[in-house]
Amino acid sequence: MLTVICLLSIPLLGTVEANEKDTSVYEQRMxxxxxxxxxxxxxWYYLAAIDQYERNSNESSSDDQLVSIMIPDEQWFGLGNSSMIKNSHIVSFFNGKGKDGNGDGKADPEQPEDVLYTMANILLEYGPSKDEVKIALWNHYKxxxxxxxxxxxxxxxxKxxxxxxxxxxxxxxTNYNYTYNNNWGDRRGFGGVRIHEGSDIFADYGTPVKATTYGVVELKGWNLYGGWRIGIRDINNIYHYYAxxxxxxDNIKVGQVVQPGDTLGKVGSTGYGPPGTSGKFPPHLHYGMYQDNGEKEWSFDPYPYLSKWERMTKETN
Incomplete structure (x- = not known):
């Protein structure tokens, strides 16, 4: 059994009030x-990243939730603490991981301060350095x-x-000529029958390709199907694929942090062959999105997001 913590009660509000409330939640988390x-x-950024990951992985979590980290009850309370007694001394006696982060004498998985303090102590079993945190995360999530x-x-x-x-x-x-439609899921035949896992944005050779979101370049190089392509993992557990x-x-490298609007490269028609193959189809950008839930990753239709981001981009330019 998993325990979900501290769900904030946020009523339906007008746009301005909702934005203010939304900002308040971010401020409280920080x-x-x-x-x-x-x-x-x-x-702090390791704790924030763990919380962000679980918020986007757990179906029971929501954007309104203050902290979304979930620690199994048997790990939190200890295997012998079948009554799940929250007294911090009892939890410690049964070798539970739960800690008292707010000083009330309880190790309560429904209290955000206790959960974050507990998560931090799980990391501290290995150490606070980058490499030590990675080891701790592997042992926690496998x-x-x-x-x-x-x-x-x-x-x-x-950053x-x-x-x-x-x-x-x-x-x-968007200052260049382009066109696109909803062709996610269409049949493709090169390399065997498969579905089209993205949307094609047709544009002239050399049209700048932009980062859509905040994230890190995870992949760069040639692919038989995608030609010269880039993969970016964002902060919402979504992989963005540009092909x-x-x-x-010139400055785009694996491991680099990007933000919306950063230029990644240019539109072309590479792919469907060995490195350097080009011109087997009209120039366009294949844009795909893949969601990860902590167990598996799957493609989903990017078209609704492209339509929204197109409006947002044109409004700000």
Missing amino acids: ALYRKTEAMTQIP RDLTVQTIMNTAKVFK FNRIKLTDREFPVD HMSSYN
Whole structure:
């Protein structure tokens, strides 16, 4: 059994009031991360990244939830503490991981401060350095992609020194000519029958390709199907796939943090053959999105997001 913690009650509000309330939630989270960092010396951005990862992985979590980290009851209370007694001394007696982070004498999995303090202490069993945190995350989650996603998200939070990163950008420069439609799921035949896992944005050769979101470049290079392509993992456990590019921006490298609007390269028609193959189809950007839930990753239709981001981009330009 897993225990979900501290769900804030947020009523339906007008747009301005909702934005203010939304900002308040981010501020409260950041205050908790900073407090836990001061208590444990675990950098706040690791705690924020773990919380962000679980918020986007757990179906029971929501954007309104203050802290979304979930620790199994048997790990929190200890195997012999079948009554799940919250007294911090009892939890410690049964070798439970739960800690008292707010000084009330209880190790309560429904209290955000206790949960963050407990998570920080789980990390501290290995140490506060980057490599030690990675080891702790592997032993906690037992999954390479989860560790990689959390570390990437921490890298983004550290760079921008904030957790409210909600800007988005259309993936090709809207000052150029382009067209696109909803062709996710269409049949494709090259290399065997398969479905089209993305949307095609047709544009002239050399049209700038843009980062749509905050994230880290996870992959760059040639692919038989996608030609010259780039993969970016964002802070919402989503992998963004850009394919058929003609070239890359000189400063784009694996491991680099990007933000909406950063130029990644240019539209082309590469792919469907060995490295350098080009011109087997009209120039376009294949843009795909893949969600990860901590157990598996799957493609989903990017078209609704592209339509929204196109409006947002044109409104700000």
